[in-house]
Amino acid sequence: MQIDADAVQWREGADGGDLLVVMHGIGSHEGDLIGLAPHLPAAMTVASLRAPIPYGGGFAWFEFSPVDSDDHTLIDEAAHAVLAWLDGLERPFARVHLLGFSQGGAMAVQLARLAPDRFASIVHIASFVHAGELPGDAALAAREPRIPLLTTIGDLDQVIHPDKIARSHPWLDAHFAVERRTYHRAHSIVAEELADVVAFLERV
Structure with a gap:
């Protein structure tokens, strides 16, 4: 399994020092969330990835399960x-x-679990944490300071169980320095939410 480097969509940052890796949801593609790029902090370089598994008309990061599964092989x-x-x-x-x-939010958390010292912040939108335990979980919780994480959910979201x-x-x-926001929305991103994401990224 590998990331198609040729499919990555980029938005160059003003200073090039920080990279924001963007990961879409199941059945979507790299051209989806790159649409947020004009609103994101100009200093950051943005890279929107394509998930590696074909799924419907788009792509997936791992198998779909409406309820919890602790099989983390694919993710x-x-x-x-x-x-x-x-x-x-x-x-x-x-x-x-x-x-x-x-699914991309679950991926962001999973990346931090596998490489606890590698990432500076996480934006976790309309998502969840993949079940099961990983060797890096203890190191992630023990990290000082903890990784800042903004997690958002909608009170009308019927996709995430x-x-x-x-x-x-x-x-x-238990594992991050969490900021949590709830919005009156379904499984989507609303303007108020995007503004909070931008403010979070500018702070970190």
Whole structure:
């Protein structure tokens, strides 16, 4: 499993020091969240990735399960593919941030679990934490300072199962420096939410 480097969509940052890696939801593609780029902090370089598994008319990071599954084989393979892609970049970045929507949000957290010292911040939109335990979880929780993480959910979201949300909240609190926001929306991103994401990224 690998990331298609030719499919990555880029938005160059003003200073080039920080990279924001953007990961879409299941069934979507790299051209989706890159649409947020004009609104994101201009200093950041933005890279929108395509998930490696064909799914419907788009792509997925791992298998779909409406309820919790602690089989993390595919999500770990996808996360290692992202890490390998980062390792292969020709230009160095001082700091790497992650932004993921739905499955992409689960991927962002999984990346931090596999490489606790690698990432500067996480934006976790309309998402959850993949179940199961990983060797890096203890190191992630022990990191000082903890990684700042903004997690958002909609009170009308019927895609992310309530049990996943209920389990994910305390797990995130135990492993990250969490900011949490709830919006009156379904499984989407609203203007108020985007403004909060931008403010968070500008702070970190």
